[in-house]
Amino acid sequence: MHAAVIVFPGSNCDRDLAVAFERAGARVSMVWHKDTSMPEGVDIIGVPGGFSYGDYLRCGAIAANSPICRAVVAHADRGGYVLGVCNGFQILTETGILPGALLRNAGLKYVCKPVDLHVTTDQSAFIQGYTAGSTITVPIAHHDGNYFADEATLDRLQAEDRVAFTYARNPNGSARDIAGILSKNRRVLGMMPHPERMAEPLHGGSDGAAMFAGLVQQLADA
């Protein structure tokens, strides 16, 4: 399985994401934001956390219009897999690959702590390592993680079983406690919490590792 991890100026979780994919058995290529295409044979693109382009204008807005993001959109349009974590989730909503937007946290503060997440679906390659209904612990670290979409969009996401994770205790005001959502074809996941930062015992927990292990297994079999 071949994963590409995008590196924007200001990304700071790109290496963590690459290590998480590698430990799960994937081959990883780092891809610079000025590149215009993906390496040959990429199965999944990781859009990492951080502060791409200094979060200027809006979180993810400049990155969403960068040269490499056109290749990310093309990959998603072809039915390719994409994982966006934190700033990566913000970027995916800014490109329109995923619906909604991430607003400033309702409490206005940057929140950095482990949180409990309910796994709310098992219908996706991203969730193969988990059981629907279970609870996992992974950290969040964001100032703008307050998921917003209009009521009709929220209803549609829930009706189509596209909410992947919800917060057990809402830390940021997100609509319907949403922590992560899937695209319509279930091959794009955007989430604010960081599974790559809870991927081995030295991190203080390894609940995030199952996402990468499950993905590698699913995509290797495909």
Add this chain to the structure above:
Amino acid sequence: MKARVHVMLKSGVLDPQGEAVRHALGSLGFEGVQGVRQGKVIEIDLAETDAAKAEAVVTEMCEKLLANTVIESYSVELG
């Protein structure tokens, strides 16, 4: 030609920063502040001299980059 773009969160969207400013105004003794919404102003210097063309291109800029129309509304002022 100069263009000035105002970007505001849409009316149904919670504005926590505006709320924080409202609370701060209250604690400074300003009474009767019933609501505060915080937005941004973007000034653009354009080579274009035709107002209609300038408005069209700035509107496109807003749709593509300057505003996220999922959560924000915008208005364009020329001159």
